[in-house]
Amino acid sequence: MHLFQTGELKLLKEIRERFRLDPGEDGVIVGIGDDAAVIAPQKENIIVTTDMMNEGVHFDLDYTSPFHLGFKLVSVNVSDIMAMGGVARYIFLDLAFTRDADDIFFQKIYDGIDHALSYYGVRLLGGDLCSARSDTVLSATLIGVGGKIIKRAGASVGDKLYVTSTIGDSACGLEILKRLDERSREAIRDSAEAMLHLTGAEPGLGGHTPALPSELAMKKGDGIITIKMETAGPLLRRHLMPVARDSRGIAPYASAMLDVSDGLSLDLCRLCDESGTGAIVYRDKVPLSGDLVKAAELMGLDPFNCAVSGGEDYELLFTARDFPIDEYNALHNIKVSCIGEITDEIRNVIDKYGVATPLKSEGYQHFGPPG
Amino acid sequence: MHLFQTGELKLLKEIRERFRLDPGEDGVIVGIGDDAAVIAPQKENIIVTTDMMNEGVHFDLDYTSPFHLGFKLVSVNVSDIMAMGGVARYIFLDLAFTRDADDIFFQKIYDGIDHALSYYGVRLLGGDLCSARSDTVLSATLIGVGGKIIKRAGASVGDKLYVTSTIGDSACGLEILKRLDERSREAIRDSAEAMLHLTGAEPGLGGHTPALPSELAMKKGDGIITIKMETAGPLLRRHLMPVARDSRGIAPYASAMLDVSDGLSLDLCRLCDESGTGAIVYRDKVPLSGDLVKAAELMGLDPFNCAVSGGEDYELLFTARDFPIDEYNALHNIKVSCIGEITDEIRNVIDKYGVATPLKSEGYQHFGPPG
Numbered sequence: 001m002h003l004f005q006t007g008e009l010k011l012l013k014e015i016r017e018r019f020r021l022d023p024g025e026d027g028v029i030v031g032i033g034d035d036a037a038v039i040a041p042q043k044e045n046i047i048v049t050t051d052m053m054n055e056g057v058h059f060d061l062d063y064t065s066p067f068h069l070g071f072k073l074v075s076v077n078v079s080d081i082m083a084m085g086g087v088a089r090y091i092f093l094d095l096a097f098t099r100d101a102d103d104i105f106f107q108k109i110y111d112g113i114d115h116a117l118s119y120y121g122v123r124l125l126g127g128d129l130c131s132a133r134s135d136t137v138l139s140a141t142l143i144g145v146g147g148k149i150i151k152r153a154g155a156s157v158g159d160k161l162y163v164t165s166t167i168g169d170s171a172c173g174l175e176i177l178k179r180l181d182e183r184s185r186e187a188i189r190d191s192a193e194a195m196l197h198l199t200g201a202e203p204g205l206g207g208h209t210p211a212l213p214s215e216l217a218m219k220k221g222d223g224i225i226t227i228k229m230e231t232a233g234p235l236l237r238r239h240l241m242p243v244a245r246d247s248r249g250i251a252p253y254a255s256a257m258l259d260v261s262d263g264l265s266l267d268l269c270r271l272c273d274e275s276g277t278g279a280i281v282y283r284d285k286v287p288l289s290g291d292l293v294k295a296a297e298l299m300g301l302d303p304f305n306c307a308v309s310g311g312e313d314y315e316l317l318f319t320a321r322d323f324p325i326d327e328y329n330a331l332h333n334i335k336v337s338c339i340g341e342i343t344d345e346i347r348n349v350i351d352k353y354g355v356a357t358p359l360k361s362e363g364y365q366h367f368g369p370p371g
Numbered sequence: 372m373h374l375f376q377t378g379e380l381k382l383l384k385e386i387r388e389r390f391r392l393d394p395g396e397d398g399v400i401v402g403i404g405d406d407a408a409v410i411a412p413q414k415e416n417i418i419v420t421t422d423m424m425n426e427g428v429h430f431d432l433d434y435t436s437p438f439h440l441g442f443k444l445v446s447v448n449v450s451d452i453m454a455m456g457g458v459a460r461y462i463f464l465d466l467a468f469t470r471d472a473d474d475i476f477f478q479k480i481y482d483g484i485d486h487a488l489s490y491y492g493v494r495l496l497g498g499d500l501c502s503a504r505s506d507t508v509l510s511a512t513l514i515g516v517g518g519k520i521i522k523r524a525g526a527s528v529g530d531k532l533y534v535t536s537t538i539g540d541s542a543c544g545l546e547i548l549k550r551l552d553e554r555s556r557e558a559i560r561d562s563a564e565a566m567l568h569l570t571g572a573e574p575g576l577g578g579h580t581p582a583l584p585s586e587l588a589m590k591k592g593d594g595i596i597t598i599k600m601e602t603a604g605p606l607l608r609r610h611l612m613p614v615a616r617d618s619r620g621i622a623p624y625a626s627a628m629l630d631v632s633d634g635l636s637l638d639l640c641r642l643c644d645e646s647g648t649g650a651i652v653y654r655d656k657v658p659l660s661g662d663l664v665k666a667a668e669l670m671g672l673d674p675f676n677c678a679v680s681g682g683e684d685y686e687l688l689f690t691a692r693d694f695p696i697d698e699y700n701a702l703h704n705i706k707v708s709c710i711g712e713i714t715d716e717i718r719n720v721i722d723k724y725g726v727a728t729p730l731k732s733e734g735y736q737h738f739g740p741p742g
Contacts, residue, residue, distance in 0.1 A: 003738040004738045006738060007738055008737040008738045011738065029416060029520060030455070030520060030522060033523075033645070034455065034522050034523050034629075034645075035420060035450075035451040035452075035454040035455050035523070035628075035629050035630060036418045036419055036420035036451045036452055036454070036455045036457070036515070037418070037419045037420070038416050038417070038418050038419075038455065038517075038520050039416065039417040039418075039419065040416060040417075041412075041413050041414050041415060041416060041417070042412050042413050042417065043412050044412060045400060045409050045410065045411060045412060046409070046410040046411075046412070046413065046417065046514075047407045047408070047409050047410075048407055048408045048409075048410065048461070048463060048496065048497065048512075048514065049406060049407035049408070049463075049497065050463045050464075050465050050497060050498055050499055050510075050512055051465070051499050052465035052467060052499045052501055052508075052510065054467050054501060054502070054503050054504065054508070055504065056503075056504030056505070057467075057501060057502050057503060057504055058501070079406075080406040080407045081406075081407055083406040083407070084401070084405065084406050084407045084409065086407070090419070092419060092420075092421045092512055093421075094421050094422070094423035094465070094510040094512075096423060096425050096428075096508070097738070099738065125419065126419065126420065126421060127421055128421055128422050128423045128510075129737065130423055130425060130428060130429070130737045131425070131428050131737040131738055132425050132427075132428060132506070132508075133425065133426065133427030133428055133505075133506055134427070134504075134505045134506055135503070135504055135505055135506065137423075137425070137467070137503075137508050137510075139421075139423065139465040139499075139508075139510040141419075141421055141463055141465075141512035143417075143419065143514075144407070146409075149400060149401060149409050151401060151405050152404075152405050152406070257406075258405075258406050259406060274404070274405075366379040366500065366501045366502040367374040367375040367377060367378055367379045367382065367468070367470065367502055
């Protein structure tokens with residue numbers, strides 16, 4: 001059924017029922033359904049972030065399922081709160097659907113949102129639901145709390161530079177999606193929830209399990225090549241439904257931090273700009289996943305380039321003087337790597353032969369000069 | 372110059388400079404330019420609202436200037452905070468521009484935003500600036516604070532029903548805009564700041580003053596009729612750049628409150644639904660402006676219909692047992708009218724002959740059935 005047959009009031013009622021809170025639960029005084037939401041006074045600092053995702057710019061519905069979209073919308077915002085050293089608490093959603101969107105699309109977006117909210121322990125407190133003339137638009141504002149705030153500014157010469165997990169996977173995943181033939185795109189889009197069970201999925205994520213295909217077909221020149229799902233799956237998952245990294249074990253040590261959303265190179269330059277420092281990255285230390293290396297070789301890509309110039313990794317990039325990396329890694333599933341150090345002015349990537357190339361402040365730019 | 376020639380980084384830098392805060396100013400620990408903003412702990416309740424405005428749905432760039440858009444985006448959100456009995460403090464903006472949008476359009480939106488922020492005493496703390504494939508999209512989240520919270524629920528039988536200022540003006544203003552000939556539309560769009568000086572403008576609003584035309588031409592049937600700017604101007608202004616009503620003199624007395632955004636009839640039904648009551652509205656008591664009555668007659672509209680079924684008034688509708696209306700009106704520019712009372716179940720409009728017609732829960736619905 002199309003949304004315009006259902007009507008706004010009925011849709012709002014459904015959302016309100018689904019995300020209902022008991023009075024006073026989680027510090028919420030007024031939840032969904034009034035002019036505004038009301039939260040009880042806070043003893044900690046209040047951390048606020050907002051992010052927008054637009055059809056045709058941030059996502060392509062040819063290969064993105066509404067479930068993934070909903071999940072990702074929450075994750076990218078949680079990632080920003082984590083990157084400040086905070087804990088995500090309350091979310092507000094402005095969603096615009098085209099008039100021909102159907103009930104299933106609508107419900108699946110909320111399934112993805114709901115799944116992410118449960119995973120992160122975040123409550124939906126309000127928003128705006130409206131129609132859009134041509135493209136789906138999703139905007140979220142997330143409120144968190146935190147004691148010690150970790151800014152981008154704060155790095156100093158001699159600090160080491162760290163990153164969580166592996167980077168470049170998301171950019172490679174996106175490149176795979178773009179090259180998939182139509183049947184494989186549809187298979188990925190229509191078996192969204194199955195990705196929750198891929199190797200590497202964080203504990204706590206569960207869901208339905210329709211089958212994923214065992215391999216995918218990609219266009220290469222005039223021909224077709226195939227890539228195994230065991231290689232492609234984790235990369236696609238990193239792009240389609242990224243999981244924000246928990247910074248609670250990191251924040252006590254970090255001097256500066258941000259999440260890598262526009263590529264390691266550009267985001268590191270931002271950290272340096274704010275801190276008034278330089279940085280050296282050791283090329284060999286940048287953590288690349290085995291799947292990325294394998295897929296990049298198959299596709300003729302430079303995996304290091306995916307890592308430094310790609311985007312949407314949502315890994316934490318941070319600096320610290322005395323981060324106990326071995327103890328941290330022994331305790332956590334998501335490992336941390338030391339990839340370089342903070343310098344006075346110079347900003348270089350240094351390869352294994354000691355050859356230095358300048359760190360470029362490049363990455364995805366909205367309204368950037370054409371490519 | 373087109374935005375894609377300017378580039379995202381330069382645009383962000385400009386915004387950051389323009390809305391810069393000193394460290395600690397207004398309780399802000401981290402402002403624009405990090406992963407998230409950080410606000411100091413709050414002793415009062417935290418009130419949060421969000422609203423989205425989409426091109427082709429909420430506004431038409433044929434007659435809406437970017438200055439008005441920016442101003443209205445802030446106002447509609449402030450209105451929601453006021454309607455809870457709060458004071459607006461911090462705003463976050465997600466704005467999406469098409470790639471062919473130019474620097475002037477961009478700057479004028481921020482001029483309107485800036486003007487509204489100064490007027491309401493709200494600080495811009497962050498947001499997301501991105502590109503849109505086809506339509507301009509504006510989304511704002513506003514954080515306020517408040518002690519006594521006024522919900523939609525809370526009215527009880529015997530409470531009187533009140534509304535601020537006059538209603539229906541905005542709906543009539545929109546109808547004028549839709550009927551204007553092309554030249555008049557352009558004149559309205561291009562002399563946006565001049566509206567700040569129209570009769571009825573709230574004190575504190577200032578700005579540049581390009582000339583407004585003294586009359587406007589509207590299509591009527593096959594012909595053209597003209598309407599004087601002194602009549603049309605205030606109505607257009609109510610639609611194009613509404614001013615949120617200050618609830619500080621009202622909140623101490625109010626038992627329930629909301630802002631009239633989707634028409635008196637629908638919004639009153641919402642208040643009744645949440646409070647579990649009915650309501651009677653005395654038709655003759657509903658405050659209509661002289662401009663509305665004059666313009667509606669010229670255009671063949673029922674002014675009362677503009678008031679009950681129109682939208683976007685952003686007046687406060689509230690209930691109270693002992694509201695000191697005479698003292699309030701003696702002290703405030705924006706007057707309050709008593710328009711009815713809260714009943715047990717019955718929901719009627721009663722005319723001067725005592726004839727009752729049911730209050731319909733009608734008004735603008737996104738995804739509503741056509742027509």
